[in-house]
Amino acid sequence: MKRSFLFFSALFCLCGQMLQAQSKVALIDEAKESIVRIFAFNMPFYFDETTFNLGTGYVVGDGNLVITSYQVVRDMNGIVFYSQDENKPYYGAVIWSNPITDVAIIKAIDCTLKPLEFADPETVHAGDETLIFGYTDNDQIAGSIMVTWGLIGSNAKDSVIQTSATINPASLGGPAINMEGKVIGTVHARTSGFSFQEPAVLKNVKFSKDAVDFAKTDNSSNYTYFGATSFDAYKKICDGAIQGYKTAGMEDLSAKDAINAKIYYSITEALSFDPNYIEAMYFRTAYTLVQARSSCLKNNEEDAKSLFLKFKGEIPDIDSRAKTINPNLLAMNSSFYNLRKQAVLPEMNCTESNAAWYNFVEAGHNRENRFAEFNNYLMTGKTPVLLRQAVGGRLSPSQGGGGGSKMGGDEQNSLFFMASINKIKPVRFSVCFPFGFGDFNKNFGLSVGNAGSSKSKSVVFCKYQFSVNLIQDLSEDATYKYRRYVVPGFDLGIQANIVKMLRFNPKPYITIAYNPTFYQNSSVIDSIGSFSEWSFANGSFNFGIDLDLWVTSSFAMSLSYQYTTSFTSIIPSLYKEEEWLKDISIYSIFKIGILF
Numbered sequence: 070m071k072r073s074f075l076f077f078s079a080l081f082c083l084c085g086q087m088l089q090a091q092s093k094v095a096l097i098d099e100a101k102e103s104i105v106r107i108f109a110f111n112m113p114f115y116f117d118e119t120t121f122n123l124g125t126g127y128v129v130g131d132g133n134l135v136i137t138s139y140q141v142v143r144d145m146n147g148i149v150f151y152s153q154d155e156n157k158p159y160y161g162a163v164i165w166s167n168p169i170t171d172v173a174i175i176k177a178i179d180c181t182l183k184p185l186e187f188a189d190p191e192t193v194h195a196g197d198e199t200l201i202f203g204y205t206d207n208d209q210i211a212g213s214i215m216v217t218w219g220l221i222g223s224n225a226k227d228s229v230i231q232t233s234a235t236i237n238p239a240s241l242g243g244p245a246i247n248m249e250g251k252v253i254g255t256v257h258a259r260t261s262g263f264s265f266q267e268p269a270v271l272k273n274v275k276f277s278k279d280a281v282d283f284a285k286t287d288n289s290s291n292y293t294y295f296g297a298t299s300f301d302a303y304k305k306i307c308d309g310a311i312q313g314y315k316t317a318g319m320e321d322l323s324a325k326d327a328i329n330a331k332i333y334y335s336i337t338e339a340l341s342f343d344p345n346y347i348e349a350m351y352f353r354t355a356y357t358l359v360q361a362r363s364s365c366l367k368n369n370e371e372d373a374k375s376l377f378l379k380f381k382g383e384i385p386d387i388d389s390r391a392k393t394i395n396p397n398l399l400a401m402n403s404s405f406y407n408l409r410k411q412a413v414l415p416e417m418n419c420t421e422s423n424a425a426w427y428n429f430v431e432a433g434h435n436r437e438n439r440f441a442e443f444n445n446y447l448m449t450g451k452t453p454v455l456l457r458q459a460v461g462g463r464l465s466p467s468q469g470g471g472g473g474s475k476m477g478g479d480e481q482n483s484l485f486f487m488a489s490i491n492k493i494k495p496v497r498f499s500v501c502f503p504f505g506f507g508d509f510n511k512n513f514g515l516s517v518g519n520a521g522s523s524k525s526k527s528v529v530f531c532k533y534q535f536s537v538n539l540i541q542d543l544s545e546d547a548t549y550k551y552r553r554y555v556v557p558g559f560d561l562g563i564q565a566n567i568v569k570m571l572r573f574n575p576k577p578y579i580t581i582a583y584n585p586t587f588y589q590n591s592s593v594i595d596s597i598g599s600f601s602e603w604s605f606a607n608g609s610f611n612f613g614i615d616l617d618l619w620v621t622s623s624f625a626m627s628l629s630y631q632y633t634t635s636f637t638s639i640i641p642s643l644y645k646e647e648e649w650l651k652d653i654s655i656y657s658i659f660k661i662g663i664l665f
Contacts, residue, residue, distance in 0.1 A: 096250050097200060097216050101153055103128045103185045104214055104243065106204045107137055107175075110147035110310045121314060125203045125243035126150060126175065127252065128182045129281055135175040136277050137242030139166045140258060142173045147307045150175075152182055153214050158311070160304045165284045170228075170276040171257050173242075174284045178300055185244060188251035190275040197221040198248055199232060201271075203240020203256060215240070221253075230254050230271040245271050252277065296395070302343035306352065309335035320430055322366055329359060347391045354383040355408055365419035366426060377417035384412040495520040497615070497627055499662025503538050506656055509552070514538030520617065520627070520664045521564055521576060532564035532578050540653060551591050554653055558584040560611060574617045582609045582633075586650065604650060609635045617664055629660035 109122040124141030128134070135150065142148065148161045159180050166173035201217050219234025232245065236256055245254040254271030297303040309332045319325045333356050339349040361376035388409070501514030518534025541553035562580025589601040613631035620626060638654040 092248075093200070093218075096246070096248065100185065100200070100202060100244075100246055100250060101214050102183045104202045104204075105135060105150040105152055105159070105182065107135075107141055107148065107150045107242065108311070108314075109142045109145035110149070110307065110314075111145050121145075123204075123239055124241045125239065125256070127202070127244040128177070128180065128184045129187070129252075129277070130184055130285065132180055132182060132184045133177050134184075134281060134284060135161060135177050135180075136244075136255060136280070137173050137175065138255065138257060138272075139168050139171045139173045141242045142166065142175070143168070147303075147310050148175055149307050149311060150177070158307075160300070160307055162303070165280055167276075167280065170280070171272055172255065172276050172280045174280050176284075178304075185246070186251045187274055187278050187281075188247055188249070188253045190253075190273060190278070193221060193230065193247075193253050193274070195221055195223055197253075199234060199245045199253060199271075201232070201234045201236060201240065201243065201245045201256065203237060203243035205237070205239060228273050228276070229257065230273055232271055296348040297339070297343050297346045299343040299346070302339040302346050302349065305335045305339035305342065306349060309339075309352065322363065326363060329356065329363070332356065345390075345394050347387065347395055350387045350390070351408060354380055354387060357383065358408075358411060361417055362422050362426070365417065365422045370417075370419050373417045373419055373422075377414075381412045384409055495625070495664045497534070497662055497664050499627060499629060499660040501536065501538055502659045502661075503540055503656055504659070506540055506542075506652060508542045509540050509554075509652065511541045511543050512539065514556075514658070516660065516662075518560070520615070520625075521566055521574075528567070529563055529565050532560070532562050532580055534560045534580075536560070538658070553589050555587040555589075556584050556607075556653065558582045558609075562611070564615070573619075575614060576617070577614045578612075580611045582611055583607075584609055584635075586653070588650075607635065607637070607650060609633050610639075613658075619664075623665060625664035627660070627662040627664055629658075629662065631658040631660065633658065 105126045105128065107122075107124045107126045109124065111121070122141050122143075122145060124137055126135040126137035126141070129136055142163050143166075145163075148163065149158045150161065151158055159177055159182075161175040161177040161180075164174055164176045197220065199219055199221055201219065203215055205213050205215050215237065217234040217236065219232045222231030222233060223229075230245075230253075234245075238258075240256045241258055243256045244252045245256065247253050253274050255274070255277055257270050257272040297306070312328050312332050312335070316325050316328045319328075333353070336349055336352045336356065340346055340353070343349070357376055357380040361373045361380065364370070364373035364376060497516075497518050497520040499516045501516055503512040503514060504510070506512070514537060516534050516536035518536075519532065521530045521532070535558070537555070537557045539553065539555055541551065543551045543553075560580040560582040562578060564576050564578035566574060566576050584607045585603065585605045586607045587601070587603050589599070591599045611631050611633050613629060616628045617625045618627075633656055635650070635654040637650050
C-alpha cells in the first residue's frame with residue numbers, strides 16, 4: 070500500500086511538471102506574436118551613412134501602439150519594426166517618450182499584431198516567476214526571439230525590478246510577463262556616468278501603463294513623420310533608409326549603384342505622395358551628389374563634374390522652398406549643414422572623393438581585426454600589428470615581415486612581446502588627486518611604490534608605497550585667507566593579483582599608513598593671525614584597487630582608486646587635542662600613473 074502511494078505520488082508530480090512545462094511553451098508561443106524587432110534610424114541625407122539602434126518592443130492597446138525603451142529611439146527620426154513570423158515591415162513614429170522612466174510609445178500604422186495585456190503592478194512580488202522576451206543580439210533585420218526564465222527579486226513598489234533572468238543587449242525594450250501572460254515590466258538598462266550599462270533590470274509596468282494612458286488621450290491624427298504630412302511618403306523614406314543600411318561599406322560598385330537606384334525610386338515616390346516634403350527634396354539632391362561620387366570611382370570625371378554642378382544648382386532652390394514651407398527646418402538638423410556645406414565647393418574633386426571612399430573601406434576592413442587583436446593582446450601578450458608598425462617593431466612572415474625565427478620574427482626577443490622580459494619588481498609612480506574634503510579642492514600629490522609582477526605565481530604579495538599629498542583651500546572667506554595640509558605617508562599592506570592576464574592586471578589592496586601631518590592656516594582676523602602645527606601620531610586604513618595595462622614588457626599605464634579612513638574617525642579620543650585633523654579623517658584618492 071505504501072509503495073503504491075509513493076508510486077502514484079511520483080507519477081502525479083511528474084505529470085504536474087509536464088503540464089507546467091507545456092503551459093509555459095503555450096504561453097511563450099502566444100506572447101511571441103506580440104514581440105517586435107525595432108530598427109530605429111537616424112537618417113542623414115546620404116542613406117549609406119544611416120545609423121540605427123536595435124531593440125525589442127511589444128504591441129499593446131488596440132494593436133496600434135508599441136512600447137519600447139527610450140534608449141532605443143533616442144535621437145532617431147525613422148522607425149521600422151518586424152515580427153518574427155512576418156517579413157513585411159511595419160512603420161511607426163514616436164508619439165511619447167520619457168528619458169527618466171525610460172519608456173517610449175510608438176504609434177504603429179496598419180499593425181495587425183496581437184497586443185499584450187498589462188498586469189496589475191500591485192500583484193508583482195519577489196519570488197514570482199517571469200519570462201523575458203528579446204531578439205538575439207545581431208544586426209540582421211530577420212532575427213529570432215530569445216526567451217529566458219527567472220525569478221523576480223523585488224516588489225511592486227520598486228520602480229526598478231531586479232530579476233535573476235539572463236538579459237542580452239538586443240532585449241532592451243522587450244517585455245517581461247508573468248505566468249498569466251501579462252506584462253509586469255520592460256527591459257531597462259541603467260545609466261553609469263555618461264553611458265549605459267547592458268540591460269540587467271526591468272522597469273515597473275506602472276510606467277508603461279501610465280505612458281499608454283497618456284498616449285491614448287493625446288492620440289491625435291496630426292502627427293508628422295520626419296517632416297511628412299503623408300504617412301505613405303514617410304514610409305517610402307524609411308524604405309530608402311533600409312536600402313541605404315544595406316549599402317554601407319559595400320565595395321561592389323555595380324551592386325551599390327543598383328541599390329542606390331532603388332533608393333532614388335523610393336524618394337521619388339515619397340514626393341509623389343507629398344510634393345511639399347522638404348526633407349525628401351534634400352534626400353533627392355543628396356542622391357545626385359552620391360551619383361557624382363560614384364562616377365569618380367568609375368574614373369568618369371566629366372560626368373562627376375556635371376552631376377556636381379546639378380547638385381549645386383538644386384540646393385538654393387530647395388533652400389528657398391524650405392524657408393517658405395518650414396522656416397525652422399534648417400536650424401533643427403545638423404545633417405542639413407553637412408549637406409549644404411558640399412554645395413559651397415567650387416567643383417567636384419575626384420581625387421579627394423576617391424581617397425575618402427577608400428579610407429572608409431579600409432577602416433571597415435580594419436575595425437574588426439583591430440578589436441580581435443587588442444583582445445588577444447590583453448589575454449596573451451601578442452602585440453597588435455598596428456602598434457608594432459607604429460613603434461618600428463619587426464613583423465613575422467605571417468604578418469607581412471621578411472624574416473624571423475620559427476617563433477614568428479620578433480616574438481622571441483622583441484621588447485614588445487611579454488615573455489621576453491620578466492618584470493620582477495616594477496615600480497609604480499603616480500600623480501594623486503585627493504578629494505572629499507569639503508572646501509579643500511586645490512589638492513595634488515605624488516606617490517611611488519612597488520607594483521607586483523604580473524609574471525609572479527603568487528596571488529598575494531606585500532605592497533608598500535611612499536607618498537605626499539597637498540590638501541588646500543585657497544578661497545578666501547570670512548574666516549580664513551587659506552588653509553592647507555601637507556600629508557606625507559608610508560603605506561604597508563597586502564595586495565592581491567586576482568586576474569592574471571599578461572597585459573591587464575586589476576589588483577585590490579588593503580594597507581595601514583603612517584601619515585604625519587602638517588597643518589597651516591592664515592586667518593582674516595589679525596588678532597588671531599596664522600597657525601601651524603605638526604601631528605606625528607596620525608595614521609589610516611586604506612582600501613583600493615590598481616588597474617594596470619602593460620603596453621610593453623617594461624612599461625605600463627596605471628589607474629588607481631583608494632579610500633582612506635583615518636584613525637581619527639575610528640578612535641576620536643586619540644586626537645582630542647588635535648581637532649583640526651577631523652577635516653581629513655575620511656577621503657578618497659584617484660591616481661594616474663606609470664609602471665616601469
